[in-house]
Amino acid sequence: MYRAIETSLSLLALMASVHGAALCADEARVIGLVIEPAETTLKNADDSVQLLVNLKLSDGTVRDVTRDAEYSTVKSSKESSDSAGKVAIDHGRITPKSNGVATINVNVRDAQDKTISADARIVVQNLGNDRQIHFANEVMPILTKAGCNTGGCHGKSGGQNGFALTLFASDHEFDYDSIVHQGRGRRLFPAAPEQSLLLIKGTGQTTHGGGTRLEAKSEHYDRLLRWIAQGMPRGDTNAPTVARIEVLPRERTMKRISHQQLRVVACLSDGSTRDVTREAEYKSQEPDILTVEATGLISTLNHTGEGVIMVRYMGAVDVAKITVPFNEDVPESAYAHFKSANYIDELTLQKWHKLGIAPSPVCSDEIFIRRAYIDAIGTLPASEEVLAFLADQSPGKREKLIDRILERNEYGDYWANVWGDLLRNWREADSRQDMKRGTFAFSAWLRNSFIQNKSYDQFVREILTAQGDVGSNGAVNWYRAFTMGKTPNITQVVNDSCQVFLGTQVACANCHNHPLEKLSRDEYWSFAAYFEHIAFKPETRMDSILYVSKEITSEVKNDINNISKGKFLPPRPLGGKEIAFEPGEDPRVKLVNWMTAPENPYFTKAIANRMWGHFMNLGLVESVDDMRATNPPSNPLLLDALAKDFVAHKFDLKHLIGVIMKSQTYGLSSDPTPYNQTDRQNFARYMPRRMPAEVFLDAISKFTGVPERYNGFPLGTRAIELPDNAVASYFLKTFGRSPRASACACERRTNSNLAQTLYLMNSPDLDGKLSNGTGYIATLLNANKPPEQIVEEMYLRSLARKPTADELKDAAEMVASATDRKNSVKDFAWILLNCKEFEYNH
Numbered sequence: 136m137y138r139a140i141e142t143s144l145s146l147l148a149l150m151a152s153v154h155g156a157a158l159c160a161d162e163a164r165v166i167g168l169v170i171e172p173a174e175t176t177l178k179n180a181d182d183s184v185q186l187l188v189n190l191k192l193s194d195g196t197v198r199d200v201t202r203d204a205e206y207s208t209v210k211s212s213k214e215s216s217d218s219a220g221k222v223a224i225d226h227g228r229i230t231p232k233s234n235g236v237a238t239i240n241v242n243v244r245d246a247q248d249k250t251i252s253a254d255a256r257i258v259v260q261n262l263g264n265d266r267q268i269h270f271a272n273e274v275m276p277i278l279t280k281a282g283c284n285t286g287g288c289h290g291k292s293g294g295q296n297g298f299a300l301t302l303f304a305s306d307h308e309f310d311y312d313s314i315v316h317q318g319r320g321r322r323l324f325p326a327a328p329e330q331s332l333l334l335i336k337g338t339g340q341t342t343h344g345g346g347t348r349l350e351a352k353s354e355h356y357d358r359l360l361r362w363i364a365q366g367m368p369r370g371d372t373n374a375p376t377v378a379r380i381e382v383l384p385r386e387r388t389m390k391r392i393s394h395q396q397l398r399v400v401a402c403l404s405d406g407s408t409r410d411v412t413r414e415a416e417y418k419s420q421e422p423d424i425l426t427v428e429a430t431g432l433i434s435t436l437n438h439t440g441e442g443v444i445m446v447r448y449m450g451a452v453d454v455a456k457i458t459v460p461f462n463e464d465v466p467e468s469a470y471a472h473f474k475s476a477n478y479i480d481e482l483t484l485q486k487w488h489k490l491g492i493a494p495s496p497v498c499s500d501e502i503f504i505r506r507a508y509i510d511a512i513g514t515l516p517a518s519e520e521v522l523a524f525l526a527d528q529s530p531g532k533r534e535k536l537i538d539r540i541l542e543r544n545e546y547g548d549y550w551a552n553v554w555g556d557l558l559r560n561w562r563e564a565d566s567r568q569d570m571k572r573g574t575f576a577f578s579a580w581l582r583n584s585f586i587q588n589k590s591y592d593q594f595v596r597e598i599l600t601a602q603g604d605v606g607s608n609g610a611v612n613w614y615r616a617f618t619m620g621k622t623p624n625i626t627q628v629v630n631d632s633c634q635v636f637l638g639t640q641v642a643c644a645n646c647h648n649h650p651l652e653k654l655s656r657d658e659y660w661s662f663a664a665y666f667e668h669i670a671f672k673p674e675t676r677m678d679s680i681l682y683v684s685k686e687i688t689s690e691v692k693n694d695i696n697n698i699s700k701g702k703f704l705p706p707r708p709l710g711g712k713e714i715a716f717e718p719g720e721d722p723r724v725k726l727v728n729w730m731t732a733p734e735n736p737y738f739t740k741a742i743a744n745r746m747w748g749h750f751m752n753l754g755l756v757e758s759v760d761d762m763r764a765t766n767p768p769s770n771p772l773l774l775d776a777l778a779k780d781f782v783a784h785k786f787d788l789k790h791l792i793g794v795i796m797k798s799q800t801y802g803l804s805s806d807p808t809p810y811n812q813t814d815r816q817n818f819a820r821y822m823p824r825r826m827p828a829e830v831f832l833d834a835i836s837k838f839t840g841v842p843e844r845y846n847g848f849p850l851g852t853r854a855i856e857l858p859d860n861a862v863a864s865y866f867l868k869t870f871g872r873s874p875r876a877s878a879c880a881c882e883r884r885t886n887s888n889l890a891q892t893l894y895l896m897n898s899p900d901l902d903g904k905l906s907n908g909t910g911y912i913a914t915l916l917n918a919n920k921p922p923e924q925i926v927e928e929m930y931l932r933s934l935a936r937k938p939t940a941d942e943l944k945d946a947a948e949m950v951a952s953a954t955d956r957k958n959s960v961k962d963f964a965w966i967l968l969n970c971k972e973f974e975y976n977h
Contacts, residue, residue, distance in 0.1 A: 167191035168253045170241055171383065171398070175410075176258040177222075177231040179266055181273065181358055185398045185412040185431065186227040186255060187383060188241055196388060201227045201396040202432070205242040209254075222257055227396065228413070228430075230354070231259040268362040269370030271307040272377075276414045276449055277355045279304050280429075281337065281348040288345050296344065298322070303450065305656065315367050328363035354413075375403035380415070380451040382444075388458045389435050397431035397455055399446055415448040420766070425457055435459050441490070441816060445765040450655070452765050462491035462810060469493035469810050478780070479798035482773040486817055493810035495803045495820035500525055501936035502977065503533060503802055506821070508935075509976045510750050511540050511792065513549035513830040513855045515837050518931040537796045541789050545855070547586035552829060552855045553749070554581050556883060557635050558598070559616040561875035562861045571861075573605040573612040573679075578858030580609025591742055591786040592731035595636050599730075600723045602669075602681045611681045618671055618679075629663045631878040636730065637709070638741025638762040654709065661707035665726040683721045709737070733782045737762070743777035743791065744768070745880075750795050752822040753815075759880060769816045805977045823977040825885050828870035829854035835968060838933050839904035840911030869894055895969045905961045912961055922947040925960060933967045 171187045188204045189197040206227065208218035221237035223230045229239065239255040268274065284290035284300040293299060298318065301309050314322055314333065324331045332341075334356065339347035349356055362368070383398045399415040400408050417427040421442035425435045433444060439461040446453050465488075473494050475481050487493060498506070504524050508516045516524075524536060540546070560577045562570040584594050601610035617623040617631070626645050633641045644659035668684045706722050707713045708729045716725050730738050741762060748754030755768040755777075768774045777791070784790040795801055803821050811819035826834060832854045836843050842851050845862050854867065860875055869891055871884030895901065905912055911932070915925055926946040930938045938946060952959035967973055 163192035163194035163196065165190050166193050168243060168251045170253050170255045174256040176260060179261050180231060183228060183230045183413065184410045186229060187396055187398050188227060199395045200243050202394055207240050209238050209240045221259055229257055231262055234259050234262050267365060267368045267370060268358060269374055270311055271370065272374060273358060274362055275304040275307060275310060277359060280414055280416055283348060311369060323363050323367055325363055325366055328360045331363050334359060375405035375407065377401050377449045377451050378404050380446065380448050380453050382446045382453040382455045384455065386456045391435055391437050391459055393435050395433040397433060399431065399448060401448060411448050415446050418445045420445060424459060433457060439813060441769060443767060454765050454767055456767060458490065460491035461814060465491050465493050465810055472496055473799060476797055476799045477794060478776050479773065479794065480800055482770060482776060483800045483818055486770050487819055490817060492814050492817060492819050495806055495808050495811060497799065497802055498804040504536065505935035506976055507537060507540060507796060509826060509830060512543055512545035514545045515834045516935055518928065521931055521935045534797050537793055541792065547582040548855045550585040551578055551581035556873040556875055557878055558613050559875045559878060560612065561859050573615055574859040576606050576609040577612035588789050591788050595731060596727045599632065599727050600721060602683055605679050614681055623669060625663050625666055628666050634760045634878045636741065637737035638744060638760050639737060640761055657704060658709060661704045662709055664704055664706040665722045668722060685719055739778035739781050740774055743781055744774060746791055747777065747795060750801060751818055752824045823975045825975050827883065828867045828872040831870055832866050841904040841907045905964055912964055916957055916960060922951040925950055929964060929967060933973050
């Protein structure tokens, strides 16, 4: 029914006319006109179909002319009756008027004012039947499109002004009762449907806090009016429901300041389909690149890049991905310097060619060594290491450097700190001693896991299936972060396990179907059922033990029943089938088996995306823990390749890190070029970022030669070695240390603020480090070195490079002060610590 027909055209000089203007002579030639669907059936008065009309060009691309084409009904030689009056046409949208067959003729003019034509065939049936309108399938989509059941209107908790609907129509029974029976039945008036409050308020005829939500006498208004006049039927309880939706086109390359009409088809549970273009909801994820109207018409703006249109209908979601190339003509010479080192480079290069962008030059060795040390182990390179690397002329020296870095002990310290954020290893400063014991054990377990290079699947397995004493088995402490009494809060366990290990945020589905993902409330609580047997038992004031109960713990059972209304929901993974387990068996083992299976659609992509985001400062899916159908990756082929390579190397995190760091893409300069200066999505240059709070403080301590003091820890303890966030530190708090209140990586703040600037300029703590008699500055002065040597050593120690000639001249003059060399050297050190080059990894 939804096939497309194509009119073959001469391969000569036919050009399309868009908005009356001819295509330029050097553009691709028009070779065909495609109408989609070319044939369809409208089965009742509320059916409609949105035609898509596209020019097919000689370079393999297509161009939408749906809004520019001319439409008319014509008599076909194949039909016995005339098409006139059978349908109405509005910018390619066809609505039925009378039973019969209509032939729609579509014309587009070419550059020589010749007409390119094609026909579509529309069959109209059952128009005279007084069919019953179905509440769930035909009324609720109208109210949802109008925004009546959003969180800001009647869908919020408790509703609005006594009228409550379930968020995004998640419970049709509740909604029907609320509309038809609640409010003393005064919302609807079957005897005079047009006087119903639902219509009067919705159309703005009387005061309504939500404003006008429905156009009077529109198709949707008419449908609601007929439903009320019919006596508000519920409709057949066995009627087909929406299984999924499909948006067309799914991908399209467009020019700036152009249009593209979308078409949305609902695929129903009985195998049938229905055009829901006018009832679907649309949202542009990148409104600075493109906008979308309620009719599904996309308009690109005067910006370039990639944009995604999210489409939602009755709990089902899909996306359309639109590409607006950056540059029309990028010379091959712009790519000549880029030499692919691995598959990452091949796939980023492929994407750059498609988008019309080109990469920045490769960064210098000085920048690379500092970047690699900070990103991989959270540590500044020593001056001797920098000089040795710069002097090394052997091929592959960057790859060898990365291998050496990943074997250092700081690797375990740094990544234990990173994952301590994600796994919420935290305690309050005044918390019980057993909390301290647990956080220390968890931190040590994390550090040892990374030092051993434990395979990632085993790492996750040990966390999710952990049981035993919080001090003896550090992984148990992941559950302790969710403990409320004897049992972990099951919603927090589900939310964190999905967000951290599957890269998807599911919290919305705990009480209603997810509005941005193909995830139902029942699926959420079926996943939660894997954790329904776990509980803590306190042994002493100092100890807690996590165990697996033979029975479902009462607290968990109550939690599930409160949400699922007592419905029995067997354990089932997201998007998967129920997995049986034996009585007494820990259900979590089966969950982890599913989760870590190579074919799992979430697990490997989630960690690949998370690690990519760490090293490139932007995920292939951004945010890194928000992977969903409506947030597709910027380079899906690259994400797939990273995930497959990770599985092929047995979930080896060091291998994954090495592949990313050894790519030429990672080694690009952060300086923009005319061919990538507006790109923020495709990694054509390295994106600078401020050092994380702990790394920054350690860098200051290393440069000054004066370690930071932390109460309760031996002198020399580094910030990245702290087991939790209970250690008081004004610096770490000011520079955005994660409070570890949730599993979101966004809790770590990297933005700049006035307090940070004032600290770096005026802090007594920083002044004390620079003035310390046993610190680096005092050592430099005591050695009585010439000013030029002092400046060069300070540059190497802080910025991992030697000063330029101009920098050396100016700085040497400053530190050569005959009257107060101590303060002049200290002041110059303070300048270095305040410069953006020190603060940022670039």
